[in-house]
Amino acid sequence: MSDIKNVLGTKLSICGCQPMTGWFRDGYCKTEYNDHGIHTVCCVVTDEFLEFSKEQGNDLITSRPEFNFQGLKAGDHWCLCAGRWFDAYKANKACPVVLEATHEETLAIIPFKALEEFAHKESTN
Numbered sequence: 001m002s003d004i005k006n007v008l009g010t011k012l013s014i015c016g017c018q019p020m021t022g023w024f025r026d027g028y029c030k031t032e033y034n035d036h037g038i039h040t041v042c043c044v045v046t047d048e049f050l051e052f053s054k055e056q057g058n059d060l061i062t063s064r065p066e067f068n069f070q071g072l073k074a075g076d077h078w079c080l081c082a083g084r085w086f087d088a089y090k091a092n093k094a095c096p097v098v099l100e101a102t103h104e105e106t107l108a109i110i111p112f113k114a115l116e117e118f119a120h121k122e123s124t125n
Contacts, residue, residue, distance in 0.1 A: 007115055043098070
């Protein structure tokens with residue numbers, strides 16, 4: 001884990017565990033070749049973003065017990081697909097990003113300047 005870097009070039013921090021997030025459901029926004037969505041952006045979701053995502057066909061609000069997913073609410077920390085966050089950014093619906101917990105692979109899709117603009121100031125949960 002120590003060799004995995006964030007967008008700042010330092011050790012990747014945990015994104016969140018309440019609810020448990022990440023492609024591997026280990027709290028980290030890590031990725032691997034089977035992660036076609038590239039779930040690497042650690043976000044603090046907002047109601048505005050959640051509604052935007054739902055309108056785009058990705059309902060993160062509704063509980064899905066069959067997938068052990070309780071649904072998200074504003075303030076939750078979540079490893080989001082880089083492309084989905086960038087779509088929200090372009091639509092002026094982006095939510096804050098925890099840079100320390102956002103995987104460096106994100107920079108292949110999103111310019112650092114955009115991430116920095118939405119940097120969340122508090123620590124992860």
